[in-house]
Amino acid sequence: xxxxxxDAGFILFVYKGDGEKRxxxxxEVVRLPxxxxxxxxxxxxxxxxxxxxxxxxxxxxxxxxxxxxxxxxPPRKLPRDRGT
Numbered sequence: 001x002x003x004x005x006x007d008a009g010f011i012l013f014v015y016k017g018d019g020e021k022r023x024x025x026x027x028e029v030v031r032l033p034x035x036x037x038x039x040x041x042x043x044x045x046x047x048x049x050x051x052x053x054x055x056x057x058x059x060x061x062x063x064x065x066x067x068x069x070x071x072x073x074p075p076r077k078l079p080r081d082r083g084t
Contacts, residue, residue, distance in 0.1 A: 015047045015054075023048045 002024070003012040009029035016022050025047035032042055043062065045055045 015050065017050065017054065023050055025050075 001011060001013050004010065009031075011027045013025050013027070014022050015025040025045065028044045030042045030044060032040060043059060045058050047055055047058075
């Protein structure tokens with residue numbers, strides 16, 4: 001880990017892929033607006049000069065780790081119908 005900002009939900013890290021090449025990566029936890037259909041937070045991973053499947057692989061691993069340590073997330077609350 002190179003740097004982190006706990007309050008902003010941001011981590012900078014060094015990704016070492018195959019071989020000796022190292023790339024800078026970031027992970028950001030973004031809080032979504034309350035009532036969003038996609039849940040409460042979204043995690044965004046970016047790694048310089050790497051194909052997007054590497055980022056997806058890291059997110060999949062993080063999801064597996066969180067589920068194994070914390071269990072399944074609570075069920076989503078459906079947004080209220082504001083038209084009636």
